[in-house]
Amino acid sequence: MSIEINSRVHPEKWRIAPHVLDLETSIIREILKISSQPGVISFAGGLPAPELFPLEDIKKVTLEAIDQYGADSIQYSLSSGIVPIRELFAKRATEEGSISTTANILITSGSQQGIELIARAFIDPGDYILTENPTYVGALQAFDYYRARYITVDMDDDGMIVDQVAEKIEKYQPKLIYTVSNFQNPTGVTMSEERRRQLVDLAAGYDIPVIDDNPYGDIRFSGEPMPTLKSLGGDAVIELRTISKIIAPGFRIGWMNGPTRAITQFEKVKQCADLHTSNFTQYVIYEYIRQGFLEPHIEKIKADSLAKRAAMIRTMDETFPPGIKWTRPDGGLFLWVELPAHMSGKELLPKAVEMKVAYVYGEPFFPNGGGENTLRLNFSNATHEEIVEGITRLAKLFKENL
Amino acid sequence: MSIEINSRVHPEKWRIAPHVLDLETSIIREILKISSQPGVISFAGGLPAPELFPLEDIKKVTLEAIDQYGADSIQYSLSSGIVPIRELFAKRATEEGSISTTANILITSGSQQGIELIARAFIDPGDYILTENPTYVGALQAFDYYRARYITVDMDDDGMIVDQVAEKIEKYQPKLIYTVSNFQNPTGVTMSEERRRQLVDLAAGYDIPVIDDNPYGDIRFSGEPMPTLKSLGGDAVIELRTISKIIAPGFRIGWMNGPTRAITQFEKVKQCADLHTSNFTQYVIYEYIRQGFLEPHIEKIKADSLAKRAAMIRTMDETFPPGIKWTRPDGGLFLWVELPAHMSGKELLPKAVEMKVAYVYGEPFFPNGGGENTLRLNFSNATHEEIVEGITRLAKLFKENL
Numbered sequence: 001m002s003i004e005i006n007s008r009v010h011p012e013k014w015r016i017a018p019h020v021l022d023l024e025t026s027i028i029r030e031i032l033k034i035s036s037q038p039g040v041i042s043f044a045g046g047l048p049a050p051e052l053f054p055l056e057d058i059k060k061v062t063l064e065a066i067d068q069y070g071a072d073s074i075q076y077s078l079s080s081g082i083v084p085i086r087e088l089f090a091k092r093a094t095e096e097g098s099i100s101t102t103a104n105i106l107i108t109s110g111s112q113q114g115i116e117l118i119a120r121a122f123i124d125p126g127d128y129i130l131t132e133n134p135t136y137v138g139a140l141q142a143f144d145y146y147r148a149r150y151i152t153v154d155m156d157d158d159g160m161i162v163d164q165v166a167e168k169i170e171k172y173q174p175k176l177i178y179t180v181s182n183f184q185n186p187t188g189v190t191m192s193e194e195r196r197r198q199l200v201d202l203a204a205g206y207d208i209p210v211i212d213d214n215p216y217g218d219i220r221f222s223g224e225p226m227p228t229l230k231s232l233g234g235d236a237v238i239e240l241r242t243i244s245k246i247i248a249p250g251f252r253i254g255w256m257n258g259p260t261r262a263i264t265q266f267e268k269v270k271q272c273a274d275l276h277t278s279n280f281t282q283y284v285i286y287e288y289i290r291q292g293f294l295e296p297h298i299e300k301i302k303a304d305s306l307a308k309r310a311a312m313i314r315t316m317d318e319t320f321p322p323g324i325k326w327t328r329p330d331g332g333l334f335l336w337v338e339l340p341a342h343m344s345g346k347e348l349l350p351k352a353v354e355m356k357v358a359y360v361y362g363e364p365f366f367p368n369g370g371g372e373n374t375l376r377l378n379f380s381n382a383t384h385e386e387i388v389e390g391i392t393r394l395a396k397l398f399k400e401n402l
Numbered sequence: 403m404s405i406e407i408n409s410r411v412h413p414e415k416w417r418i419a420p421h422v423l424d425l426e427t428s429i430i431r432e433i434l435k436i437s438s439q440p441g442v443i444s445f446a447g448g449l450p451a452p453e454l455f456p457l458e459d460i461k462k463v464t465l466e467a468i469d470q471y472g473a474d475s476i477q478y479s480l481s482s483g484i485v486p487i488r489e490l491f492a493k494r495a496t497e498e499g500s501i502s503t504t505a506n507i508l509i510t511s512g513s514q515q516g517i518e519l520i521a522r523a524f525i526d527p528g529d530y531i532l533t534e535n536p537t538y539v540g541a542l543q544a545f546d547y548y549r550a551r552y553i554t555v556d557m558d559d560d561g562m563i564v565d566q567v568a569e570k571i572e573k574y575q576p577k578l579i580y581t582v583s584n585f586q587n588p589t590g591v592t593m594s595e596e597r598r599r600q601l602v603d604l605a606a607g608y609d610i611p612v613i614d615d616n617p618y619g620d621i622r623f624s625g626e627p628m629p630t631l632k633s634l635g636g637d638a639v640i641e642l643r644t645i646s647k648i649i650a651p652g653f654r655i656g657w658m659n660g661p662t663r664a665i666t667q668f669e670k671v672k673q674c675a676d677l678h679t680s681n682f683t684q685y686v687i688y689e690y691i692r693q694g695f696l697e698p699h700i701e702k703i704k705a706d707s708l709a710k711r712a713a714m715i716r717t718m719d720e721t722f723p724p725g726i727k728w729t730r731p732d733g734g735l736f737l738w739v740e741l742p743a744h745m746s747g748k749e750l751l752p753k754a755v756e757m758k759v760a761y762v763y764g765e766p767f768f769p770n771g772g773g774e775n776t777l778r779l780n781f782s783n784a785t786h787e788e789i790v791e792g793i794t795r796l797a798k799l800f801k802e803n804l
Contacts, residue, residue: 005606006636011661013609015577020523023670029481050473058476059468066461071452074460074652079431109511113676120547121422141674145522175417204407207415234408250476252680259413268425272543273675274515278654281680 019125019147026141027364031349035358041390043377044358046185046333049304050381053248054288054297061287069283077279079271080263081107081255085286089241089255097231098239103260106267109277111215111242111254115142117266118176118211118238118256120273123148128174132160134365134374136185136213139178150367157327159184159191162198169206177203177210181229182217183332186365186376190330193226200233209262210237215254216332218246218298221306223330235259243285245333246298251281305333305380311387312379319395321402326377333380336362338373339398345375348401357393421527421549429766430539433751437760443792445779446760448587448735451706452783455650456690456699463689471685479681481673482665483509483657487688491643491657499633500641505662508669511679513617513644513656517544519668520578520613520640520658522675525550530576534562536767536776538587538615541580552769559729561586561593564600571608579605579612583631584619585734588767588778592732595628602635611664612639617656618734620648620700623708625732637661645687647735648700653683707735707782713789714781721797723804728779735782738764740775741800747777750803759795 028044035042066073080086086102093100108114115138123129125147131139133152140150151172153164160179168174177199181191191199203210212229230239235258242254256266270276288294309329316326325338337359339345345361352358362374382390430446437444468475482488488504495502510516517540525531527549533541535554542552553574555566562581570576579601583593593601605612614631632641640660645653658668672678690696711731718728727740739761741747747763754760764776784792 005602005634005638008606009635009637009661010609011611011637011663014524014611014664016523016664016667017526020667020671023674025670026673029673045478047478050477053473053476055468055472055476059465062464062468063461066457066464070457071455074455074457074650075452076447076449076646076651109676109680112674116675121418122416124419138674138677145671145674200407204410207412209413209416232407233411235411235413236407244478248476249478250681252676252678259411261413262416262418265418265422268427269422269547271428271431272425272514272540272547273518274511274654275540276654278511278680278683279652280686281682284682 023144026137028137028360031358031360034353037353040353040356040358041382041386041393042358043379043382043390044360045378045381047378047381048245048248048301052301052304054293057288057293058284061291061293062284065283065287068287072279073283074280077276079276080267081105081277082279082282082286085282088286088289089257093230093257096228098228098234098257100257104257104263106256106263106270107277107282108254108256108270109252109274110244110249111213111240112138112142114240114254114256115139115213117270119143119146119148120269121265122175128172130165130168130174130177131367132179132184133367134186134362134371135178135367136180137364139213140367152367155187155189157189159189159195160199162195162202165199165202169202169208174208177208178213179210179229180213182214182226183219183329183334185216185332185334186360186362187336188327188329188332188334190226196227196229196232200229200236203233204236212237212239214239215242215245219302219305220331221302221309230257238262246294246301247285247288251285253277253281253285305331308379308384308387309335311384312377312391315388315391319392321395321399323402324398333378335377335379337375337377339375340402341373343401344372346372348397351401352394352397355393355397357390359394425546428539428543430762433760433762436755439755442755442758442760443784443788443795444760445781445784445792446762447780447783449780449783450647450650450703454703454706456695459690459695460686463693463695464686467685467689470689474681475685476682479678481678482669483507483679484681484684484688487684490688490691491659495632495659498630500630500636500659502659506659506665508658508665508672509679509684510656510658510672511654511676512646512651513615513642514540514544516642516656516658517541517615519672521545521548521550522671523667524577530574532567532570532576532579533769534581534586535769536588536764536773537580537769538582539766541615542769554769557589557591559591561591561597562601564597564604567601567604571604571610576610579610580615581612581631582615584616584628585621585731585736587618587734587736588762588764589738590729590731590734590736592628598629598631598634602631602638605635606638614639614641616641617644617647621704621707622733623704623711632659640664648696648703649687649690653687655679655683655687707733710781710784710786710789711737713786714779714793717790717793721794723797723801725804726800735780737779737781739777739779741777742804743775745803746774748774750799753803754796754799757795757799759792761796
């Protein structure tokens with residue numbers, strides 16, 4: 001029957017919304033496909049180092065979570081997340097200087113869903129969002145679905161140039177200010193404390209929330225710790241956090257910390273999206289953190305990332321030709337390369353893949369275009385030897401195309 | 403600092419989109435809060451029986467999944483879902499009569515996310531969706547976010563009265579036809595085979611997809627098996643399935659089966675929503691099914707549900723006063739009660755809760771209003787003794803308010 005009827009069915013005539021048909025597939029996902037070809041050394045993804053995943057500890061805490069919480073660990077659960085993990089994240093925020101309760105915390109399916117829920121609650125087509133230039137491409141994807149427009153603010157070594165913000169707010173009335181304040185994706189740059197204070201002041205004055213997308217804040221491996229935007233800005237800030245970079249991404253556990261009034265709205269729009277995030281993975285991660293596994297594990301990640309970043313930068317210092325600049329992040333997973341103005345990261349990528357090395361070119365990170373001569377390198381995923389070899393290949397490529 | 407700044411922050415002035423502020427919190431969630439008071443026998447939720455959850459088998463397969471798939475089980479993964487579980491679901495669909503490959507399958511975070519992704523891809527404000535009357539309230543919630551409007555089709559003991567459909571399609575041009583064809587939530591009614599054939603014929607003719615939300619299809623405990631809409635309609639149908647009712651809800655694993663062209667669009671809008679569903683829970687459930695635990699477990703659930711449904715109906719037969727009607731479902735989790743026209747399920751609920759018994763009144767299931775004299779009873783979650791006692795209390799309530 002289904003074969004017979006299929007000749008009369010035309011799914012291509014189904015009326016999918018035009019703005020959905022227009023949405024682009026993530027360029028990064030496309031690059032990841034290319035760069036996962038055998039033999040390619042990839043600096044393209046944002047993947048944590050798999051050899052650090054604490055598989056044995058996860059096995060232990062999973063069994064204990066099932067024994068301890070029984071049927072509750074796999075029954076329907078609260079849209080806002082299980083209470084004990086929210087208590088734990090509220091306590092963590094309070095210790096970081098932002099007094100929080102469970103009512104401030106909403107568990108999300110990765111911090112990508114945090115971005116999505118904020119867009120879902122705030123954005124009507126044509127609304128403006130203020131972002132750094134460049135900014136995280138996954139956030140742009142989430143915002144693009146809602147047909148947001150972007151006002152961008154330039155960056156320097158101290159992050160977003162906040163002096164430009166007030167004028168742009170006055171002119172465009174953005175609904176949200178979106179920043180990745182720590183070890184930004186894609187640039188690796190961290191916002192200075194002075195800029196942080198300026199930004200939350202502005203946000204409070206104009207009644208516009210600051211979204212601090214903060215997946216990397218815990219992975220500071222050099223330099224001095226910085227107060228979070230949330231600890232400086234209190235209810236002016238919605239902070240997004242995740243365990244993806246400090247334990248593993250596959251559990252899809254992130255959380256938001258915001259004013260209760262806003263959290264109530266996000267909870268409502270989450271409920272109609274997926275009822276709730278897996279309580280099974282929430283209980284597993286809760287037990288992992290409660291039993292004290294997290295902090296020592298973060299130290300391991302930091303040591304590993306520091307060594308890999310050092311290897312990458314040392315090799316760049318030694319091999320890259322003059323005229324190329326790059327950032328020297330104190331944490332996170334990425335650094336950012338600026339080629340001479342006439343060179344194109346996009347045009348060079350196929351040649352790089354021929355030489356069995358891959359990166360993400362910079363253009364998709366610029367909401368309103370630009371950045372042709374830039375590219376992003378990940379230093380968390382490849383091994384030390386791959387980093388040295390891959391960077392040496394890139395140096396050769398750049399020299400040949402200067 | 404954050405306390406000082408908080409006196410100057412006014413999150414109530416943040417410009418959350420008006421249509422989001424207008425969204426109602428789920429009435430069912432509110433009723434669940436009331437009915438979870440101590441001592442209340444609740445027929446309100448749609449919760450599977452927790453005493454049947456296969457906790458020991460889950461422990462076993464979780465350890466094996468981690469050992470077998472290692473870091474891949476918790477690294478970033480594909481937006482469409484891990485390949486082996488999609489192969490398994492494609493095979494299952496093929497065995498049910500709908501030839502499917504992995505390209506037809508998208509893993510969702512529960513089947514609620516399946517509904518959401520379809521709305522996300524298709525619905526612009528004001529678009530019409532054709533539904534049964536009454537229909538699943540969680541679907542209405544997902545659709546409401548997108549400001550859909552509804553055309554409803556009446557039901558009888560054979561499900562949606564498909565004779566009414568063509569005229570309504572001509573008049574309103576709905577973008578989607580939404581049905582719960584098996585043991586419908588809320589009524590427990592199953593669509594007859596003849597109606598199924600009629601409906602997929604119409605859908606093919608008018609190029610409108612039929613969404614068959616089919617979470618209960620596997621739980622048929624009496625009567626003859628019926629071909630799925632997907633097996634009859636092929637590419638005219640997008641089927642939504644879930645493990646929530648046949649293993650447990652807390653893993654948040656559902657799946658869609660649709661034409662590849664549509665699946666590609668859903669994958670795209672899922673990617674910007676949450677990147678992907680937890681691969682950890684996908685591998686756990688994959689191992690559970692691969693190792694052959696599922697089919698015997700479904701048999702257990704069927705036996706349990708059959709006994710509970712029998713106890714509920716027997717007690718209703720014995721105790722309910724004349725003038726009240728109810729359905730006698732062959733599967734699923736719910737049955738549906740129609741009181742005399744002058745009685746209100748909503749008005750009686752507080753009195754029921756006083757008598758320590760709870761249900762969900764029917765109005766929220768009617769997209770365009772009505773159903774004041776109806777209510778839904780769940781027979782999967784309470785114990786046998788609670789069912790007898792709770793139904794006896796309801797009988798008393800109804801007699802006193804006839």
